[in-house]
Amino acid sequence: MSNDRTITLEVMRYRPETDAAPSFQSYVVPYVEEWVVLDALNYVKDNLDTTVSYRWSCHMAVCGSCGMMIDGEPKLSCKAFLRDYGSKIRVEPLSHFPIERDLVVVIDDFIEKFTRIRPYIIAQSEKPVSEGEYLQTPAQLHKYKQFTLCINCLLCYAACPQYAHNPEFVGPAALSMAHRYNLDSRDSGRDLRQEVSASHEGVWECSFVGACSDVCPKHVDPAAAIQQTKIASTMDYYKALLPGGK
């Protein structure tokens, strides 16, 4: 750690009480081989400028709070090592979200959409506790496990051009979470979720750019969830046309 090498962090600043628009402010921070961008930001906050605002919590890619644009790419700042970048690193708030202050974005829109898809198990009937657990085989778990890994970091929304152009789009994380519960053998809430997932603003707004899956730090693959939902919704449509279809 005892070398004199430094890097420059160009941080997008936006102070709503004084600024009409965001601008960049540069900070020179020590280069430490093991540091991630979040460490560099913490260095700025602790030593250079206490007014810089950003979200973070766990520093280990679990909480999903520290997502930001790093050199134009949506990243968790706790997973973006300084050593993988040049001597100048540009840090901006996540794209496609309104900026609250500096690197903090307004995520109310996502929370509302996430709530709308009912991200919880809706059982056909509640069993009394005395009847024991809802059992599931490893194969049944395997079907949806990948989609449970989402940490709601919103990198996928920041990468999605459809969300950029149509904020009504329910978006990758919410739609893949709907798919996760639909695939769960203990769940029977698919019809309710389909009202959102199979709507125009649901999966059909997706044109399969695939950027969401490229940037996902947990390899959830929301693009896969959305395409699978499209196929299942199309099957619903044709099944309804058959005699006896609902």
Add this chain to the structure above:
Amino acid sequence: MMGRKPYIREVSKTTWWLKHPRYMNYMLREVTSLFIGLYTAVAIDGVWRLQQGREAWEHFIAWTFSTEAVFMHIVFLVFAVIHTTTWFNVTPKAMPMHVGDEPLPDAAIIGAHYAGWVVVSVLALLIAGK
């Protein structure tokens, strides 16, 4: 909520896709559909000429050997190959398969599409060669 004034960054409606190679690749994949459409129009025109009789058909076939037609078909072929390969390569996302309880590897799903492509192409060539 005092003092809140969220700032919204505009995204260009026309140049957004130039911002990242990922978006450019997507646009390239999408634009291939235009060429597939154009080739389909040429193929339908061929069927139309066939229906019109021997002379019209032979005229059409003669046109396909002209320089501009050969050039056009090469362009169509390049875009058709990009179209086909990019879509084949994402099929495991849309259609994950299981054998029993085991998931089928992506390579097997993609490979099956390529194998199907080869079989259909060979059959088409065999029929055309008769």
